Amino acid sequence: MSVVEIVDHPLIQHKISLMRDVNTGTNEFRALVSEVAMLLCYEATRDLPTEEVEIQTPIAVAHTKVLAGRKLALVPILRAGLGMVDGMLNLIPAAKVGHIGMYRDENTLQPVEYYCKLPSDISEREVIVLDPMLATGGSAGDAITQVKKRGAQHIKFIGLIAAPEGLKALHEAHPDVDIYVGALDEKLNENGYIVPGLGDAGDRIFGTK
Ligand code: PRP
Ligand code: URA
Numbered sequence: 001m002s003v004v005e006i007v008d009h010p011l012i013q014h015k016i017s018l019m020r021d022v023n024t025g026t027n028e029f030r031a032l033v034s035e036v037a038m039l040l041c042y043e044a045t046r047d048l049p050t051e052e053v054e055i056q057t058p059i060a061v062a063h064t065k066v067l068a069g070r071k072l073a074l075v076p077i078l079r080a081g082l083g084m085v086d087g088m089l090n091l092i093p094a095a096k097v098g099h100i101g102m103y104r105d106e107n108t109l110q111p112v113e114y115y116c117k118l119p120s121d122i123s124e125r126e127v128i129v130l131d132p133m134l135a136t137g138g139s140a141g142d143a144i145t146q147v148k149k150r151g152a153q154h155i156k157f158i159g160l161i162a163a164p165e166g167l168k169a170l171h172e173a174h175p176d177v178d179i180y181v182g183a184l185d186e187k188l189n190e191n192g193y194i195v196p197g198l199g200d201a202g203d204r205i206f207g208t209k
Contacts, residue, residue: 002171002175002176002177002178002179003178003179003180004167004171004178004179005043005178005179005180005181006162006181006182006183006184007039007040007043007180007181007182008182008183009039009043011039012036012039012040012182012183013182013183015032015035015036015039016032016036016160016161016182016183016198018032019032019033019036019160019198019204020196020197020198022199024204026204026205026206026207029204029205030083030205033083033084033087033132033160033201033205034083034084034086034087034090035087036087036160036182037083037084037085037086037087037088037130037158037160038087038088038090038091039182040158040160040180040181040182041087041088041091041092041128041158042091043180044128044156044158044178044180045091045092048067048068048070049067049068049070050065050066050067050068051065051066051067051068051069052064052065053065053066070126071096071121071124071125071126072092072094072095072096072125072126072127072128073095073096073097073098073118073119073122073125073126073127073128073152074088074089074092074095074096074097074098074127074128074130075097075098075099075100075118075127075128075129075130075143075147076097076099076100076129076130076131077100077101077102077129077130077131077139077140077143078099078100078101078102078115079101079202079205079206080131080132080133080201080202080205081129081130081131081132082099082205083132083201083205084130084131084132084158084160085097085130088128088130088158095128096119096125097119098116098117098118098119098122098127098147099115099116099117099118100113100115100116100118100129100143100146100147101113101114101115101116102114102139102142102143104135104136104138104139104192109135109136109138109192110138111138111139111142111143113142113146116146118146118147118150122147122150122151122152123150123151123152123153125152125154126154126155126156127147127152127154127155127156128155128156128157128158129143129144129147129155129156129157129158130157130158130159131143131157131159132159132160132161132201132205133159133160133161133162133194133197133201134157134159134161134162134163134166134167134170134179134181135163135165135166135188135192135193135194136163136165136166136169136188136192137165137166137167137168137169137170137173138169140157140159140166140170141169141170141173141174144157144170144173144174144177145173145174148174155174155176155177155178156177156178156179156180157170157177157178157179157180158180158181159179159180159181159182160181160182160183160198160201161181161182161183161184161185161194161197161198162179162181162183162184162185162194163184163185163186163187163188163194163195163197164184164185164186164187165187165188166188166194167179167181167184185197
């Protein structure tokens with residue numbers, strides 16, 4: 001059974017509320033994306049395997065646990081997913097990072113892929129695909145299809161805000177993929193934007209509008 005989780009921790013709700021504010025500027029917005037990504041990473045990695053080790057503390061030998069070394073790869077969807085990478089790497093610094101470039105055609109809302117560079121051993125890694133916005137679900141769905149085509153079998157998706165339409169579409173397209181998002185909003189508008197959402201995540205992270 002895969003996980004579909006709205007991670008509504010108070011810190012996440014608070015930070016996403018600040019991000020929604022039209023008066024939040026680029027610097028603060030960028031920092032918030034990174035912080036929320038880190039909080040979501042904490043929840044999405046809850047099932048990582050651990051192993052027992054013996055460690056000498058200044059007082060005694062501790063029988064304690066460390067990560068069992070499952071290899072991870074982060075795959076941000078360009079552009080906006082890039083904003084989540086630093087926050088994720090703060091918690092899992094050994095992860096490799098691949099990139100998938102995609103933009104939505106403004107008229108059809110269909111994703112158009114323009115770049116894909118993944119770690120060569122992606123099939124041996126647990127992959128976490130990153131994109132702040134899950135709107136129609138087309139971009140995340142296609143990115144995950146690409147990752148699967150290259151052999152990845154254990155895949156998660158982390159987003160900041162989802163529309164009900166996108167969450168349903170992504171879960172139906174990839175029922176094996178665990179999905180973690182920080183908020184589930186009302187709907188999509190006629191232009192495919194999440195309502196109330198936060199606007200265009202890429203533009204707000206990179207200050208391009
Ligand atoms: C945004 C967002 C997602 C996509 C979500 O990217 O970052 O990738 O839209 O929409 P969907 O779920 O309907 O596919 P955009 O196309 O604006 O590209 P950008 O990140 O380069 O700005
Ligand atoms: N992409 C965004 O950046 N924002 C939305 O609301 C929908 C798609």
